Amino acid sequence: MSALTFTMKHRFDQRVDMSPLVCNKLEGLTPVEIAAIELQNGKRKIRVDELFRIKGSDIQNIVIEGSFSKLDFIGKQLDGGSITIHGDVGAYLGQEMKTGTIKVDGNAGIYAACEMKNGYLEIKGNAGDFLAAALPGNKQGMKGGTVLVKGDVGERAGDHMRRGTLLIEGNAGDYCGSRMVAGTIAVMGQTGRYLGYAMRRGTLLLWNQPQLSATFNDCGSHTLAFLPILFASFMKLNSKFSNRSVAFNRVQRYAGDMSELGRGEVLVKI
């Protein structure tokens, strides 16, 4: 069986809600039924076959060709299977995904991986603000799984993050790890201002010295035993994080945010 492939016919002006096109929601549907699914497009509904040419039948392996930045909610609540996207994606990529894999070879908009529960999400380009964050008003962001971004990420990455691993090969914007409840965020590039703002627990793992707020206290230099295990868990990834030469276990440890619970940590490679 070849992958169920949706190839974009032409780019619409209005945004498209792609949430019905996830593996678990297509189970048992015939190609005709899939073509007839209606997607929200701006204020109107539009059939899938008006937007995409459809090819293949393996619903556990979905491919979106010619994607662009107005396709929102791709992989929402994905529960198994894989979605591969060629091109950019809009907002809310992989929102609340439970298991499975999403790979994007372009850029992602705001709120990618927001409130993600488990699985693996990979973005080859950049990601917008509020990566792996909680939706406005909600208290818990990403709750599990792994997110890998090979480019840069916007502001508030990991806002309210509860659990899981967020790996950023590039730079992170301001307020990275803000209001973090727990989990791990690793940033190979530079980080912006207000790093870990109001974080309660969790780990920010950095390769470069950040500009830290006064509410983070220096706990000194340490060799931490969990770091080799953490880096070993990255070995299967197609990423700079899997390169043995980037791994380290010697860090400068800063505890914070002392204006909040103060059980979080910023670990900086030394």
Place this chain on the structure above:
Amino acid sequence: MIINGVTIDETFAEAFGMKATRAIITAQNEKWAMISAQAMTGFATSVIACGCEAGIEKILDSSETPDGRPGVAILIFAMGGKGLAKQLETRAGQCVLTSPTSALFAGIDEGVQIPLGKNLRYFGDGFQVSKKIQGKRYWRIPVMDGEFLTEATTGRVEAVGGGNFLVLAKSQPQALAACEAAIEEMRKLPNVIMPFPGGVVRSGSKVGSKYPALGASTNDAFCPTLKGMTKTELPADCESVMEIVIDGLTKEDIDKAMRVGIQAVCDLGIENGIQRISAGNYGGKLGPFHFHLQEIMA
């Protein structure tokens, strides 16, 4: 059956179902991993009074351990799941948490999950940090030498305890030398431990006693100094009997260990004073696992 002049008795060892787990202790170097492992498996020769039977299974090099440091794998056996969990936690807390540079990991992933460091985390007094990596939860507990890293749980599996064989020899030094040779070979095998001191027990017991308060007492039929006073099982020129007790994760593991051990004893042969190999049992009525010596050595 006679091997190299050594008689293999037509008898069997009788063993029991137990619960077991494996833990991996690592440290800055093998010396400190071993110190911690020896402490954790100390006073664990017999469930009769120790609460569990434990021993060192294997020394691990840095490529075999979760954190890439030298380590030691230990096995712990107990009669019940609750007893095993209690012993594991107590020993981990007093012997590994306290040991410089140590870290503690699960050695068995499958089976019922029982606490390893799950409750030790409270020693961190709120400063402990949890990390869930590839589905496994770890606890980082701040201690005076840095951080104690421990996996939260380890797997508990069904196991077999009490496999054994007796070495009858013309003299005490010869019995001990034969047992040492057996233990050296048996320690090369995975999934088994010989929990008694140095792997050898000289005070084999029988069920019951003339003293009502005691459930077990000396195995007088195999005590050489009582040959003229009791219904002895020993030949007239036997001066010493020593026993090797084996706990294993499966019956097959014990089968293999007994075969290797008995063979090592028989290799010394009658010319080194080894007379017979026998085994301890309770008539086959108490333990569901029977290890027939002649079948094992066939």
